[in-house]
Amino acid sequence: MKRYYIETFGCQMNVHDSEKMAGVLRSEGYAEAENAKDADVIIFNTCSIRQKAEQKFFSELGRIKSLKKRRPDLKIAVAGCIAQQEGGKIIERAPHVDYVIGPQNINVLKDIITSKSDSIFTDDNPFITEIELPVDRRDNVRAWVNIMYGCNNFCSYCIVPYTRGRERSRASQSIINEIKDLAEKGYKEVTLLGQNVNSYKSNVDFPGLLKEINKIEGIKRIRFVTSHPKDLSDKLIYAIRDMERVCEHIHLPLQSGSSKILASMNRKYTYKDYLKKVEKLRREIPEIAITSDIIAGFSQETDEDHNYTISALKNIEFDGIFAFKFSPRPGTKASNIDGQLPDGIKSDRLSEILELQSKITERKNKELKGKLLEILIEGEDEKNTGRLTGRTRTNKIVNITSKNNIKPGDIVTVKIINARRHSLEGEIV
Numbered sequence: 001m002k003r004y005y006i007e008t009f010g011c012q013m014n015v016h017d018s019e020k021m022a023g024v025l026r027s028e029g030y031a032e033a034e035n036a037k038d039a040d041v042i043i044f045n046t047c048s049i050r051q052k053a054e055q056k057f058f059s060e061l062g063r064i065k066s067l068k069k070r071r072p073d074l075k076i077a078v079a080g081c082i083a084q085q086e087g088g089k090i091i092e093r094a095p096h097v098d099y100v101i102g103p104q105n106i107n108v109l110k111d112i113i114t115s116k117s118d119s120i121f122t123d124d125n126p127f128i129t130e131i132e133l134p135v136d137r138r139d140n141v142r143a144w145v146n147i148m149y150g151c152n153n154f155c156s157y158c159i160v161p162y163t164r165g166r167e168r169s170r171a172s173q174s175i176i177n178e179i180k181d182l183a184e185k186g187y188k189e190v191t192l193l194g195q196n197v198n199s200y201k202s203n204v205d206f207p208g209l210l211k212e213i214n215k216i217e218g219i220k221r222i223r224f225v226t227s228h229p230k231d232l233s234d235k236l237i238y239a240i241r242d243m244e245r246v247c248e249h250i251h252l253p254l255q256s257g258s259s260k261i262l263a264s265m266n267r268k269y270t271y272k273d274y275l276k277k278v279e280k281l282r283r284e285i286p287e288i289a290i291t292s293d294i295i296a297g298f299s300q301e302t303d304e305d306h307n308y309t310i311s312a313l314k315n316i317e318f319d320g321i322f323a324f325k326f327s328p329r330p331g332t333k334a335s336n337i338d339g340q341l342p343d344g345i346k347s348d349r350l351s352e353i354l355e356l357q358s359k360i361t362e363r364k365n366k367e368l369k370g371k372l373l374e375i376l377i378e379g380e381d382e383k384n385t386g387r388l389t390g391r392t393r394t395n396k397i398v399n400i401t402s403k404n405n406i407k408p409g410d411i412v413t414v415k416i417i418n419a420r421r422h423s424l425e426g427e428i429v
């Protein structure tokens with residue numbers, strides 16, 4: 001039997017694309033290999049959002065050169081965002097690579113493993129929303145579902161519009177059919193995926209889509225990522241408030257607390273606009289968790305701008321953030337903005353941001369001590385076997401001490417007995 005090995009870098013979109021590639025390979029009779037050494041096909045599903053992710057991939061790619069030398073039949077494919085961006089240059093740089101497949105073209109995988117044809121697939125694919133591929137899902141309780149592809153926002157720092165192409169929404173009926181099928185298979189939670197889910201538009205808008213999914217029997221929780229603050233409508237806020245299965249959590253990237261920097265990032269909102277949305281979310285849905293992304297040390301960011309971000313974090317008190325040093329990406333507008341900051345300044349600002357947020361997250365978690373919360377059990381706690389782990393509707397991880405015949409997929413009420421920085425500990429009541 002032939003075997004495949006997929007190594008995935010980057011975001012949930014990529015993780016889900018890897019599930020599709022695995023699905024295609026399985027339907028062609030391939031099995032998963034334990035490691036790259038045993039595989040007949042190796043796929044790197046790459047990410048180019050920051051330079052660090054890119055460097056990591058290229059060093060992994062170098063490491064398997066000797067494998068190809070020993071076994072010339074081995075097929076090596078580079079997929080994902082670096083594939084799209086670099087195209088044939090990847091094969092020039094690393095001749096042991098056979099195929100380069102951009103994120104809009106994973107449907108070609110089936111053909112290339114049966115016959116060696118072209119090697120570079122990076123065309124814009126306007127039919128991406130109509131292609132249905134078999135999916136080999138990693139989890140039996142929670143599933144990712146694409147609702148849209150691509151992005152039209154062109155935030156000045158971001159590579160995604162160049163790698164994943166223009167924004168295209170999938171027809172609502174095919175999304176609903178996929179989720180009905182997942183419900184029948186026993187899935188309890190779906191996460192709707194898109195670069196900018198709240199600008200979803202087909203015969204219905206995003207709140208309209210949520211309304212349809214909310215009716216599907218068996219699905220207990222609906223999540224979605226990522227939302228852009230400029231498209232966060234009152235209608236969506238009311239949808240989160242009123243729809244029973246839509247979870248009380250929103251990931252709403254702020255990026256910076258300085259309106260000057262936000263303008264230079266082309267985010268299309270000011271800090272004040274953002275704050276108003278947060279206030280409305282909390283007024284309507286008091287228990288909502290809000291998480292965010294922050295970029296530290298964008299070009300021309302002064303101490304004053306950075307301090308606006310610090311004040312924003314103190315003021316808003318996010319439940320959690322992802323924060324990154326600004327990384328200029330070739331081809332984006334921001335890579336040509338003067339006044340790039342030295343790495344040392346970026347690092348210092350990032351540390352300050354992370355340390356502050358860490359305290360806020362811990363404090364917010366501690367506030368949950370003694371509370372009764374609904375948890376969806378996901379599986380065994382990775383670090384401590386015998387314990388189970390799950391999440392609150394607000395997306396916080398809870399490790400559970402007592403077991404009592406509870407299994408993944410169950411929804412239980414848990415009393416929070418301990419709170420740490422990154423997780424909570426609960427007891428089934």
Ligand code: 5AD
Binds near residue numbers: 253255324328
């Ligand atoms: N440099 C640093 N961070 C970036 N992000 C996107 N592009 C860059 C970049 N060039 C961050 C943003 C985005 C998250 C997914 O990654 O914060 O929300």
Ligand code: SF4
Binds near residue numbers: 011048080159
């Ligand atoms: Fe995902 Fe963006 Fe990385 Fe592409 S570049 S894999 S869209 S995070």
